Amino acid sequence: MNIPDTEPDIRVGLITCGAPLLAPRGEYEISRDAGGAVRYRALNQRSFMRLENLCIGKGFHWQRVIPADFEGNFRVLRNPDGKWMTVCTLPLERYVASVTASEMNPRAHIEFLKAHAVMSRSWVLGKILVCHQHGEDGKRRASDIVTDWEDTGDHDGFDVCSDDHCQRFQGMPHTAATRAEEAVDETRGIILLDRDGNPADARFSKCCGGRTELFSTCWQDRELPYLTSHDDPWCDLSGLDAKELDEFLCATFRNYDKEAGASREWETRVLKKDIARRLNAKYGIDCGEVTGMEAEERGPSGRIKRLLLHTAAGEFRIGKELAVRRLLSDDCLRSSLFETEDMGDSWLLHGRGWGHGVGLCQTGAAMMARAGKNFREILGFYFPGAAIERIY
């Protein structure tokens, strides 16, 4: 891979709820290109685009539609299948600033936000380099490494999408000089590199639950040397009293994430008939009654990699981690790290963690910063062996 020595641009596909409702603020040159798309080119740095219907958390329990303001240039196209594509092109550092402020509270601890900025920059740079290798049409070749979630495929026509599938990109924070902007400025051009000098595939999730997970439990059957499974004492919040806990969560998470961040442990009830319904809806399997469920294979954090279902129509196996979470809940189970208790027509799940648990644990990383660790120490703990270097 050729690593850029100057800041590249990135193309972000904005996920909207239906046709994009765009309102340019400031001066734009508007034109139509050969492909039939409408282009908006910002004529000065003060111009920004208001998008009234950005969809966030699609398919998750925090899904909602919000208005958001974006910098950069835009290309809007309605594909032959009727789906809309709205692509925002902007300099990488502005993208990282938005991601850092969208994933976390932009006023969180500075060292934590710096760690997040370096990690988000590494991940997306690796993604851009892979996309650009595909050539102009943006299509993957068979030999390309697939870095996406399970069966979602890659993006055509842009590098990353604006939602949790890639990294949250929810517009620019309007309050000037937030800590997120400061964190991005102070770490400008710094990324994590693997042993071969390529950008590290730096994964992160809300809470590992006490032990980080391996890449192969969630995605392809391969391991990355800096994504190890190790104990994480930092995300155990039980040592905080109620006031300290509330302060920590308010300062670290966005409002809609705060509640779930409060507990490494969680509990939820899953109806057996709902599992049968989703098995049919997602996979076209008419299984009749679901009679049993067990973890056939778990990753080292305890996350279920392959779930075995006993049904009236025989046995079915579901994997990997995200597929298990989606099968057991309409808005995606918090994690696949759980034990089950049979309640007759349902199972009671006793679970831990939030997300896939691979790489950096956002809860633990924020606690490390709170305890006085700097961003290099935080990244060294969650991505052992990866180098931290400035590339531009």
Ligand SMILES: [Zn+2]
């Ligand atoms: Zn995506």
Ligand SMILES: [Zn+2]
């Ligand atoms: Zn953790």
